[in-house]
Structures are given as C-alpha cells and as structure tokens.
Amino acid sequence: xxxxxxxxxxxxxxxxxxxxxxxxxxxxxxxxxxxxxxxxxxxxxxxxxxxxxxxxxxxxxxxxxxxxxxxxxxxxxxxxxxxxxxxxxxxxxxxxxxxxxxxxxxxxxxxxxxxxxxxxxxxxxxxxxxxxxxxxxxxxxxxxxxxxxxxxxxxxxxxxxxxxxxxxxxxxxxxxxxxxxxxxxxxxxxxxxxxxxxxxxxxxxxxxxxxxxxxxxxxxxxxxxxxxxxxxxxxxxxxxxxxxxxxxxxxxxxxxxxxxxxxxxxxxxxxxxxxxxxxxxxxxxxxxxxxxxxxxxxxxxxxxxxxxxxxxxxxxxxxxxxxxxxxxxxxxxxxxxxxxxxxxxxxxxxxxxxxxxxxxxxxxxxxxxxxxxxxxxxxxxxxxxxxxxxxxxxxxxxxxxxxxxxxxxxxxxxxxxxxxxxxxxxxxxxxxxx
Numbered sequence: 001x002x003x004x005x006x007x008x009x010x011x012x013x014x015x016x017x018x019x020x021x022x023x024x025x026x027x028x029x030x031x032x033x034x035x036x037x038x039x040x041x042x043x044x045x046x047x048x049x050x051x052x053x054x055x056x057x058x059x060x061x062x063x064x065x066x067x068x069x070x071x072x073x074x075x076x077x078x079x080x081x082x083x084x085x086x087x088x089x090x091x092x093x094x095x096x097x098x099x100x101x102x103x104x105x106x107x108x109x110x111x112x113x114x115x116x117x118x119x120x121x122x123x124x125x126x127x128x129x130x131x132x133x134x135x136x137x138x139x140x141x142x143x144x145x146x147x148x149x150x151x152x153x154x155x156x157x158x159x160x161x162x163x164x165x166x167x168x169x170x171x172x173x174x175x176x177x178x179x180x181x182x183x184x185x186x187x188x189x190x191x192x193x194x195x196x197x198x199x200x201x202x203x204x205x206x207x208x209x210x211x212x213x214x215x216x217x218x219x220x221x222x223x224x225x226x227x228x229x230x231x232x233x234x235x236x237x238x239x240x241x242x243x244x245x246x247x248x249x250x251x252x253x254x255x256x257x258x259x260x261x262x263x264x265x266x267x268x269x270x271x272x273x274x275x276x277x278x279x280x281x282x283x284x285x286x287x288x289x290x291x292x293x294x295x296x297x298x299x300x301x302x303x304x305x306x307x308x309x310x311x312x313x314x315x316x317x318x319x320x321x322x323x324x325x326x327x328x329x330x331x332x333x334x335x336x337x338x339x340x341x342x343x344x345x346x347x348x349x350x351x352x353x354x355x356x357x358x359x360x361x362x363x364x365x366x367x368x369x370x371x372x373x374x375x376x377x378x379x380x381x382x383x384x385x386x387x388x389x390x391x392x393x394x395x396x397x398x399x400x401x402x403x404x405x406x407x408x409x410x411x412x413x414x415x416x417x418x419x420x421x422x423x424x425x426x427x428x429x430x431x432x433x434x
Contacts, residue, residue, distance in 0.1 A: 027050075028049075028050045029050070030045075030048035030049050030050050031048065031049030031050070031073035031232070031233075032045065032047075032048045032049055032073075032232065032233045032235075033045070033048065034235065036371050038235075039370045039371055039399075039400070039401075040371070040373065040398075040399030040400060040401075041237060041399075041400065042237035042238060042239075042393070042400040042403070043235050043236070043237045044235065044236060044237065044358065044370075044403070045234070045235050046088060046220075046234040046235060046236055047075045047231060047232065047233075047234035049070070049073035049074070049232065050070065050073075052068070052070065052075065053089075053359060054088055054089060054090070055068075055075075055086045055087065055088060055089065055222075056086065056087060056089055057083070057084055057085075057086055057087075058084060058085040058086065058087050058115075058117065058121075058122045058221065059084075059117055063086070064082075064083035064084060064086065065083075066081055066082050066083050067081035067082040067083020067084070067224060068081070068083045068086055068224075071230070073232060074230040074231060074232045075222070075230065075231040075232065075234070076228075076229075076230050076231075077109070077222075077224060077227075077228060077229050077230075078228060079104065079226070079227060079228040080226055081224075082224070083224055084224050085112075085121075085122045085221050085222065085223050085224050086221070086222050086224075087115060087117075087122065087219035087220065087221045087222075088219050088220045088221075088236075089219075089356070090219070090356070090405045090406070091217050091218050091219050091390075091405070092113070092114070092173075092217065092218070092219075092220065092236065092238055093173075093216055093217040093238065093388065093389070093391070094173060094174045094175065094238060094239035094240070094241070094242060095113075095171075095172075095173055095236055095237065095238050095239060096170065096171070096172045096173075096236065096237050096239060097111075097113070097169075097170065097171045097172075097220060097234075097235075097236045098168070098169070098170050098233070098234075098235055098236070099111070099168075099169050099170075099231055099232075099233065099234040099235075100166050100167065100168055100169070100231065100232045100233045100234075101131055101166070101167055101169055101229065101230065101231050101232075102161075102163070102164060102165055102166050102167065102229070102230050103131055103132065103133050103163055103164075103227065103228070103229050103230075104133070104163060104164070104227055104228035104229070105133055105136065105163040105164065106133050106136040106163070106227075107131075107132070107133050107163060107225075107227035107228060107229060108131075108132055108133070108137070108144075108225050108227055109131040109132070109222075109223050109224075109225045109227055109229040110128040110129060110130050110131050110150060110223040110225070111128065111129040111131060111169065111171065111220065111221065111222060111223070112126030112127065112128045112129070112220070112221035112223065113126055113127060113129070113171060113173065113178075113218065113219075113220055113221070114126055114127070114173070114213070114215045114216070114217065114218035114219075115215075115218045115219045115220070115221045116211070116215050116218045116219070117219075118211065120209075120211075122221045122223070123223070124209050124211065124212060125209075125211045125212060125213075125214075125215060125218065126213075126218065126219075126221055127149055127150070127152070127178070127212075127213050128149070128150035128151075128223070129147065129148075129149070129150075129169065129171055129180050130144055130145060130146055130147060130148045130149075130150045130155070131146060131169075131223075131229060132144060132145060132146045132160070133162075133163040134146050134158060134160045135162065135163065136163075145158065145160070146159075146160035146167070146182055147159070147160065147169070147180050147181070147182035147185075147187040147188065148180070148187065148188065149178070149180060149188045149190060151204050151205065151206065152190070152197075152200045152201065152204060152206075153180075153188045153190050153200070155180075155182070155187040155188065156187065157185055157187060159182050159183045159184075159185045159187070160182060160183070161183070166232075167182060167183055168181075168182070168183050168184065169181065169182055170182075174239055174242060175242040175244070176191050176192040176193055176194070177189070177190070177191055177192075178190050178191075178192065192213055192214070193214075197213075201213065217389060220236070237400075238391060238393065238403070240386070241304065241386065241388055241433055244434075245433050245434045246304070246431050246432075246433065246434075247431065247432040247433060247434045248431070248432050249429060249430070249431040249432075250262075250298065250429065250430045250431075250432075251428070251429050252296060252414075252428040252429065252430060253284055253307075253425060253426070253427070253428040254282075254427070255279065255282030255283065255284075255426065255427075256279075256282075257279060260277075260279075260284075261297075262296060262297050262298075263294045263295060263296060263297065264294065264295055264297060265292065265293075265294045265295075266292050266293055266294075266295065266328040266329075266330075266332075267290050267291070267292035267418070268290040268291045268292050268330055269290060271290045271292075273294070275287070276288075276289065276290070276292075276418060277294070280424075282426070283424050283425065283426045284424065284425040284426065285422070285424050286318075286416075286418055286422065286423050286424070286425070287418070287422055288317075288318070288418050288419060288420045288421045288422050288423060289418065289420060290418070291330055291417075291418055291419060291420060292330060292417075292418050293321060293332075293415040293416055293417045293418060294415065294416055294418075295321070295324065295328075295413040295414065295415035295416070296413045296414045296415075296430070297413075298413070299411045299412055299413055300323070300387070300411065300412070300413075300414060300430055300432065301323070301387070301409065301410065301411040301412075301432075302387055302388050302389065302409070302432065302433040303386075303387050303430050303431060303432050303433055304384065304385070304386050304387075304430070304431045304433065305320075305384070305385045305387075305414065305428070305429065305430045305431075306382070306383070306384050306385075306427065306428075306429050307320075307382075307383055307425060307426070307427060307428040307429070308380045308381065308382050308383070308425070308426040308427050309339055309380070309381055309383065309423060309424060309425050309426070310375075310377075310378065310379060310380045310381060310423075310424050311341060311377050311378075311421065311422070311423055311424075312377065312378055312422060312424075313377050313378075313421075314341050314377045315341055315421065316339070316340070316341045316377065316421045316422070316423055317339070317340045317341070317419040317420060317421050317423075318339040318340070318416070318417045318418070318419050318421070318423040319336045319337060319338050319339050319340070319348070319416075319417040319419065320336065320337040320339065320383070320385065320414065320415070320416060320417075321334040321335075321336055321350075321413075321414065321415030321416070321417065322334055322335045322336070322337060322385065322387060322392065322412070322414060323335065323353075323387065323408070323410055323411070323412035323413075323414075324412045324413045324414070324415050325410060325411075325412040325413075326351065331350050331351070332350065332351070332415065333350060333351030333352075333353060334350050334351065334353060334412065334415065335347060335348070335349055335350070335353050335355055335392060335404065335407060336348040336350055336417075337383070337385055337392075337394050337402075339383075339417075339423070340419075341374070341377065342372065342374070343368070343369065344369070344372070344373075344374045344381065344383070344396050344401070345369040345373075345383075345394040345396050345401035345402045346366060346367065346368055346369055346402065347366070347367040347392075347394075347402055347404055348365055348366055349365040350365070353407070353408055354406060354407065354408050355367075355392070355404040355405075355406060355407045355408075356404060356405050356406040356407075357402070357403070357404045357405075358370070358403075367402060367404065368402075369394075369396075369401040369402050370400075370401055370402065371399075371401060372401070373396040373397045373398070373399040373401055374396060374397070375397060380426070381396060381397055382396070382397050382398070383395065383396055387407075388433055389409050390405055390406050390407045390408075390409050391403070391404070391405050391407070392404045392405075392407050414430065416428075
C-alpha cells in the first residue's frame with residue numbers, strides 16, 4: 001500500500017478507536033429528573049436510573065455486590081439474586097415517597113418505612129407497603145395485596161396492573177397518619193398508635209416484635225424477597241413538622257430597640273457593636289463592619305426559624321449560623337445557611353460539624369442550593385429554616401432550596417453574620433419543636 005494511504009488508514013483507525021472509547025466511557029444520562037417546581041416543593045431523587053448512591057445494604061455500609069443492580073434505567077433485583085434488603089442512607093420522619101414498580105409473575109416484595117437497624121431483620125421495625133402479583137395471591141381485600149399495609153390493613157380495591165407492567169406507588173406519612181396509594185387510588189389510611197392500630201397489631205404476628213411501627217424517624221427499605229422486582233423514578237420529600245409539635249415561640253427581633261436585648265455581639269477586635277447596627281423603619285440595619293455576628297441569648301436545638309433579609313446592591317454577603325457552639329470566633333463551630341447574593345441557602349460546615357448533603361451539589365464543606373429563589377437586590381427575601389433532629393432544611397421565598405441530614409443534633413445559639421457588606425434583617429422568630 002502507498003505510504004500516504006497507510007498513514008491515512010492508520011489515522012482513521014485511531015480516530016475511530018478514540019471515538020469508540022469516548023462512547024464507552026461516556027457517563028449514562030439520568031432517565032428521571034425533577035423540575036424546578038418539584039425541587040422547590042422539596043422533592044429529591046433517590047434513584048434516577050443511573051446511580052445507587054442513595055442506597056446501601058441493611059446493616060452494612062455499602063451497596064450489595066449481588067442481587068441488586070441497574071437494568072434499563074431501573075433499580076432491579078434479580079430472581080434469587082441475594083443481596084438482602086437495601087435502605088436509604090438518609091432517614092425520614094414526615095415524608096412523601098413516590099415510585100414506579102413492577103413485579104415478576106407470581107412475585108412478592110415490599111417497601112418498608114421508618115426502619116431502624118437492630119439485630120433483627122428490617123421488617124421487625126418497619127411497616128410494609130405490599131408489592132405483589134395480585135393474580136397469584138388470595139382474594140379481594142386480602143391483607144397482602146398490592147398497596148396493602150402488610151398483615152394489618154387490606155387494600156380494599158384491586159387496582160394493580162398485571163405482573164410485568166408498571167404501577168405508580170405512593171406513601172405519605174405525617175405524624176401518626178400513614179397513607180398508601182396505588183395508581184392514583186388511596187388504599188390505606190391508618191393511624192400509628194391508635195386503638196384500631198394497636199388492636200390489629202395485637203392480633204397479628206407483630207404483637208411480640210418490640211419496636212414494630214413505633215419509630216418517629218427511620219430509613220426507607222426495598223425488600224429482597226427472592227423474586228424479581230423493578231423500581232424507577234424514585235423520589236421523596238420530607239414534610240414540615242406537624243402542628244402539634246410546635247412549642248414555645250420567641251420573637252428575636254420585632255423592630256423595637258428592646259428586642260436587641262435578646263442578642264449578644266461578637267465582633268472582630270472586640271469592637272463596639274453600637275457602630276455596627278441601627279434600627280431604621282423598624283428593621284435592623286447592619287453596616288457589615290467590623291466582621292463578626294450577633295447571636296441569640298437563648299440556645300435552641302430543634303426549631304423552626306423565620307426571618308426576612310435584603311441587600312441594597314448586588315454582591316451582598318451574610319449568613320445564619322445554626323446551633324453554634326464552643327468558643328466565639330469570627331467563624332464559630334456551626335452550620336451556616338448562606339445569605340450571599342446568588343447563593344442564598346448554600347450550606348457551609350464550620351468547625352467540622354457533621355452533615356450530609358446531595359453529593360452532586362457538594363464540594364468539601366460547601367453544599368450548593370438546588371436552584372435560586374432569591375428576589376433582586378433591593379427587595380426583601382423570606383427565609384424559613386427547620387432544624388429537626390439531624391435534618392436541616394432551608395426555604396427561600398417559599399421554595400425549599402437545600403437540605404442536610406445526619407447533622408449534629410445539639411443545642412446552640414443562632415447567629416447572624418456581618419460579612420463586610422450592609423444587610424437588613426426583619427421579623428426574626430424562632431419556634432421550638434417538641
């Protein structure tokens with residue numbers, strides 16, 4: 001072959017090989033994503049068709065090496081594949097879970113909730129949403145039919161699709177109330193701890209299972225029942241604390257000079273605080289200098305805090321310090337909910353405070369917001385922060401923009417930062433959670 005042709009052929013082969021390698025190493029694209037509206041409502045994805053990062057084995061730190069895997073964008077358990085039950089890395093209290101599922105002919109499985117890890121199996125603590133091929137199991141109203149609360153509350157209607165077809169499941173828990181939905185129909189509406197619940201548990205195999213159905217917070221669990229089952233489009237959102245848990249409410253700032261008596265100041269160089277703030281039109285105007293923060297006299301652990309803030313110009317910077325403890329320094333040990341322009345709701349872990357956040361939005365100590373919900377500079381913004389056990393959520397102008405879990409659940413002060421730019425605060429209120 002002519003040398004030029006040989007060189008050209010080699011070059012073409014190299015380019016083709018490089019292109020093939022690119023195709024082989026290209027990251028798979030998610031088959032399921034959330035809209036900005038869904039993110040603002042607090043939904044997050046537990047399985048997007050490509051990653052099992054939100055899950056691990058029950059009783060073990062990693063994802064199972066057999067049994068469970070990804071098949072055509074679905075979370076799949078192979079028939080007799082082993083691997084055991086899998087649970088979410090995150091635990092939930094009040095939540096709404098939505099998922100699609102299908103089962104093999106004759107198959108049996110389930111989704112459990114508020115599961116805690118003990119020496120017993122997962123079902124010892126977690127009630128179960130039944131996943132089943134109804135045609136192969138029992139008669140109408142059976143306590144094991146799809147969507148039933150296994151062994152306790154039957155699914156009075158038969159709305160499951162035939163084995164091998166996709167179904168839409170939904171579980172909603174708020175306080176002691178649990179609802180099971182299947183293909184748009186509510187099948188179960190029960191109350192944990194009610195007389196009816198206790199009577200049914202007492203007449204079931206669960207009666208001697210200490211810890212069954214009593215946990216206020218726990219993991220979601222997908223059961224390995226040995227059969228083939230598929231899940232897709234799995235998403236969840238944690239719901240607001242129930243009203244009966246709202247306790248004492250404290251107004252930290254109401255626009256009066258007297259309310260500033262509810263704060264202490266820590267400023268760089270022990271500067272005098274009277275040059276750092278003033279009350280203007282019943283709002284707290286802070287110059288931003290010198291750097292530091294003012295913080296609550298009282299300490300808070302589990303609470304809901306609401307406030308308003310604004311910057312006059314772009315480039316404003318401040319933050320809210322949550323459960324701050326230890327020595328007062330410019331950066332005290334705490335989790336910061338950022339107020340910086342364009343990043344309101346970002347989290348920062350200060351002083352190695354533990355927290356877990358969405359991996360795709362986390363870099364080192366910083367977890368970025370899912371989306372921006374801020375108003376333009378010069379306009380007021382509203383923020384709500386929930387600290388409930390190990391869960392912290394931030395809502396900006398009515399939209400949830402960030403969450404952290406596995407946080408250190410301790411009592412600490414709430415601080416408001418002075419970061420070099422003027423900032424205005426208003427209507428700061430804290431309500432403790434029982």
